[in-house]
Amino acid sequence: MPLPKSSYDDDMGLARACLEGKNESVKEVQSLYNQRLTGLLVSRGATSTEAADILGDFWGESLVPHGEREPLLSKYHGKCSLYTWLATVVTHRLVDLKRRQRFQGNLPSASHESEELVGDFDQLAGRSESLSESVLTQLMREALRKALQECSSEAYVLLQLVYIHGVLQREAAKVFGWHESKVSRTLEQAMADIASRTMRYIKQSDPWLDVTWDDFMELCQSTGDIFASDRARWKEETPKVTK
């Protein structure tokens, strides 16, 4: 009996063909997604020129092998659609670009003390191929941490019990001595608060970045999938220490 087809098998096939250097596949990916990605970048805060620059670099570097360096597309493992994966990677690049622009705007003149220059350079993140180190990843992580820290301890425990450990809401109600409807309201309110605090923090940090909570969740999921592939590879490549 044949194995069921994964929903992203076609995308995986297309990605593999690009990695094998098939020109028609590379053109197909670009013609399918370039316009959509341009629209997405502009909707998330890029100018048309920035979007064109990001995509120009991205298509040039990411789809086909260059020398010994593996193209970024080799990190696509079909855990989400190819479009979602591409959208995630280019959004990370957009945030990196905007942060670099902000730094360039703050670049001290030659008359400043050399220590100041070193300090500013220390704050500048170079573009990283590893999304776990990208500026957007750090921003998302920090925003979520702060949002979670502001939860009341009871709401946080409730979220963990119900959504992570599979405790039923009526069981949680008994633990807390509440009516089941209060548990439900508390969970709903806690999630709404996490969402609004996370978005507020992102707006404070990068006001130009235009993402909704749904976008944020999609970025969390697809970035997490990319980490998972990186982690699996890292584990394979790390030599085991034997006693």
Next chain:
Amino acid sequence: MLNAFAQINEFLNSFPDEVQGRDAMRPDPQLCDRLERLARGQCSEPERVELCQMLVSHPEWMSYLADSIKQLRRSSLPYSS
């Protein structure tokens, strides 16, 4: 499909430094007793708040509380399948 909170949790746990030391650990016997009382809904409000604060600082104990609650679920089932 994961709920939003589980998705956030999974994202944060994908950083190695976030999960260090979070392996399930059994709390000391006195704390086990308090968590089991919490699971049975027998704690006063101040005690419950104190335990919740402790759980926020020690998320590795959350599993013990969740398991205690589920244990009660199993023991209260009229039939076992």
